[in-house]
Amino acid sequence: MNSHKQLKFISNISIKKPNTIINQTTVCPFCHKENLTDIFDEKGVFIFLKNKYTTFEDAFQTLIIETDSCRENISTYSEEHMRELLRFAVSHWLDMKKRDEFKSVLLFKNHGPYSGGSIAHSHMQIVGLKNINYEENLKDEFFEGLTIYETNGCVLNLSSKPKASFTEFNIIIDDLSFLDIMADNIQKIVHYILNNFYVKCDSFNLFFYDWKGKLICKAVPRFVTSPLFIGFSIGQVSNNQDKIVEHVKQLYFHDVATVL
Structure with missing residues (x-):
């Protein structure tokens, strides 16, 4: 296990980062493409580039800018854009x-004030870690749960033993040929989190895993982190899981037959 290994955070770089989530008068760096540097790839509005603020030691930090508008997010994208x-x-x-x-290598997304992000403009991050293999701390149970939707090649569930949060959704596909259905389900769950969750929520994370032959996206509504988890590593799970599952089914899958 590598649980004792920690990623060193470079605080003197962090304090220089712009924050458009807390201070909305701050100029958004992603809206001014003419100032972007170290671009590796572009496709339409998508831009893959080096993160200007490398706050982790022994890591290679990159970004994917998702859209050319600060007002858009996953819940508002067209199906094809997503x-x-x-x-x-x-x-x-x-x-x-x-x-x-x-x-x-990490692929993840922060959105909203409780997500750990600093730039409101929708983006993802890809971070290569030179000395840490996060997969050593994963368990199969983190991705198991109550089935919301299942079809050939894809399962969407609600974690029965969430990794860290009260509520975690898992979108699991068999291989890359099912990426489109993964995208569709991510979009539905993000829309649910931001618009129909049982408490008001404006923040979420997406975490991606290449795990035991499956590609997995874990979507997590974010709030203030539980002190029981921070202080004692005691995880919690919502007592209304059945209601959440039925609510998501009713809103997003009522006209879709589950195929087993």
Whole structure:
């Protein structure tokens, strides 16, 4: 296990980062493409580039700008935009995973004031870690749960043993050929979190895993982190899981037959 290993945070760089979530008068760097540097790839409005503020030691930090508008997010994208975004992001993530210099590569997304993010403009991050293999701390149970929707090649569930939060959704696909259905389900769950969750929620994270032959996205509504988890590593799970599952089914899958 590598649970004792920690990623060193470079605080003197962090304090220089712009924050458009807390201070909405701050100029958004992603809205001014003419000032962007170290661009690796572009496709339409998607831009894959080096993160200007490298706040982690022994890591290679990159960004994917998802849209050219600060007002858009996953819940408002067209279906095709979301599908193309996921293909673009996963392709670059898997390419980085092939590089021998990294022990592991993270693909994740922060959105909202409680997500750990600083820029409101929708983006994803791909981070290559040179000395840490996060997969050593994963367990199968983190991705198991109550089935919301299942079809050939894809399962959407609500974690029965969430990794850290009260409520975690898992979108699991068998291989890359099912990326489009993963994109569709991510979009539905993000819309649910931001618009129909049982308490008001304006923040979420997406975490991606290449785990035991499956591609997995974990979507997590974010609030203030529980002190029981921070202080004692005691996880919690919502007591209304059945109601959440039925609510999501009713809103987003009422006219879709489940195929087992």
